[in-house]
Amino acid sequence: MLVLGIESSCDETGVALVQAGGGAIPRLLGHALHSQVRMHEAYGGVVPELASRDHIRRVLPLTRQVLAESHRSLPDVDVVAFTRGPGLAGALLVGAGVACALGASLGKPVLGVHHLEGHLLSPFLSADPPEFPFVALLVSGGHTQLMRVEGVGQYELLGETIDDAAGEAFDKSAKLLGLGYPGGPALSKLAEQGDAKAFALPRPLLHSGDLDFSFAGLKTAVLTQVRKLGDQVDARKADVAASTEAAIVEVLLKKSLAALKATGLKRLVVAGGVGANRHLREQLDAGCARRGVRVHYPELALCTDNGAMIAMAAAMRLDAGVDVAVRTYAFDVKPRWPLDELSAV
Structure with a gap:
């Protein structure tokens, strides 16, 4: 079974082809990705209408490239998968319509x-x-959640952010430091030159006794610190960046370890854009190793x-028999779609 996957939820157009079937883990045959970072950089963030128009321009050329x-050729494809949600409504509609x-x-x-x-x-x-x-x-730009995963389609929400995601x-925080867009990678790069202990920034909900997150207060603390530094902020940017990153990573680490302890599980999967952060990976690797826990990225x-990832998820759902691809081509999208509402069909 060949699954063609199309991703268009926000500011990246992605197309991939995955081979699945026979109970084996699906295999990636090819993928292509176009990032809209340069286009949105001038505006300091994603402009939904521009994102949708760019997806229209990119999706078919990327499909041809992957094939x-x-x-392979289009007639070889057995199933076409697309991101239904969550994401920007207009951007999602492009992928859904093309698929x-x-x-x-x-x-x-x-x-x-x-x-x-x-x-x-x-x-x-x-x-x-x-x-x-x-x-x-x-852990990504818009989501921070801890889930217990028993199998494909079997997800239990353990905790999530009550305001800003990591x-x-x-x-x-990067924007407050004048680091431009996209800010996260720029802040992490600058943090490598700073002192993570320079400023005592808060770790929101670190000792809350539950597995929820909150990062809005940290952003406010960074703003306060930047204002206190005044004209000295440029000389201390790296220290502020390092202190900010350390606060975020500590919360993610401690909550993840708490979730592992609460569930008794010995395996942690880390996914999403923030999962690429080097400091986070180092801390999770070290903390989990001390507890005999395997970490996967x-x-x-x-x-x-x-x-x-869209082709992979579709292939795994189909192979596990928890979903059915359909030949009805009227489609809708779900800009807001909590993962814990997703259940096996």
């Missing part, structure tokens, strides 16, 4: 995929894939939004 690199049009023209079934499920299952594409069950830390805390190239 050519995989030495359903391809399915209708080929007479092949289509399947709408949950974007976060794609992230959650993306480590199965790595050289060291996990095994069920595990605790998952989903990725938003990175990006907003997606390949670095697959941490951001991509078509491979």
